[in-house]
Amino acid sequence: MANRTDPLARSIHGTNPQNLVEKITRTKIYQMPYWKEHCFGLNAESLVDKAMELDNVGGTYGGTNKASDFMCLVLKMLQIQPEKEIVVEFIKNDDYKYVRVLGAFYMRLVGSPMDVYQYLEPLYNDYRKLRRRKEDSTFELTHVDEFVDEMLTTDFLCDISLPRIPNRWTLEAADQLEPRRSALEEDFEEELEDVEDMEAKAQAAALELEMAREDARRGYHTSDRRPSPPPRAPSPRKAENFNGRSEYDGRDDGSENGAKGSGSVIVEIAIVEIVVVGLPLPENGVGTSIAGIVLEDRYDDRYDDRYDDRQREREERSKVKEEKKEKKRKKEKEGGKDIDPEIAEANALRARLGLPPLK
DSSP states (O other), rough: OOOOTTTTTOOOOOOOGGGSOOHHHHHHTTTHHHHHHSSTOOTHHHHHHHTTTTEEEEEEEETTEEEEEHHHHHHOOOOHHHOOOHHHHTOOOSSSHHHHHHHOOOOOOOOOHHHHHHHHGGGGGGOOOEEEEEOTTTTEEEEHHHHHHHHOOEEEETTTTTOOOOOHHHHHHSSSSSSOOOOOHHHHHHHHHHHHHHHHHHHOOOOOOOHHHHHHTTSSOOOGOOOOOOOOOOOOOOOOOOSSGGGGGSSSSSTTTTTTTTTTHHHHHHHHOOOOOHHOOOOOOOOOHHHHHHHHHHHHHHHHHHHHHHHHHHHHHHHHHHHHHHHHHHHHHHOOOEEEEEEEHHHHHHHTOOOOOOO
């Protein structure tokens, strides 16, 4: 009689609730002294006191596969089948962690998939330590969130085959569950924003450093930087007589061909002009790269000279403005000197008499 299920208990998953525990494990539990002495005559109210006395979790242990006290209380809950509200209160109990784990394990056995995910997932935020008895009678350290994760992700725990439940994403796709939001997600998002800000600042600093190096190479200060205008092609010239080896091939050695300057530079300029006009290049194929290099160098030199001229003009204009302002200040200072009232009165009287004013 002590091992029979409550006649008023309803079937779970289409079978007797005690059948959720394998027969060999049930037999081991029925033979345990703890089951005979402490679990006899328990009801939903007195079960709480026994659950508060638990100090470990686990299945069978030892050479003879003895059942743990935790397994005895799980089977007793399957036998008396307490109300769902009582099981929920077990899970919400923050003072006794083994009472919470006992209620969570029972809910995993008898609850629907929605109830399992609804009541067990909040326990991921419980990081308290648990003593777990291993098969060799030794103990190991685990945590509440790790034990709950095993309930949700494995099919066999504490020598009991857990009922299969669908994956969470399947229930979400069927609109039976809302997407889970972790309690650490907000902290993670804040840390991610901080990391992104730091990366953006580092990239900006690296870009500024690179631009400063480029400015130093070109020879002007960062504050004087101006956006480069688009390159302008040189004016086209007639190059009908150019065949790639005319008098422009001369060297800068003082000869007649080099009298006008460096022959190589003239050849490069001619190649640039041919590229711009659209005439065919020499067969040796070296004109394209030379043309690009010479065009860029000529443009850089022209831009630097133009920038230096404008900079000098601005400095001269600012210098003239400062001189004018200085003269104006001196004039106002001289005209605004304090005049003695007696001298001013005497000058006014002399002016009426037609006499010159006093100095």
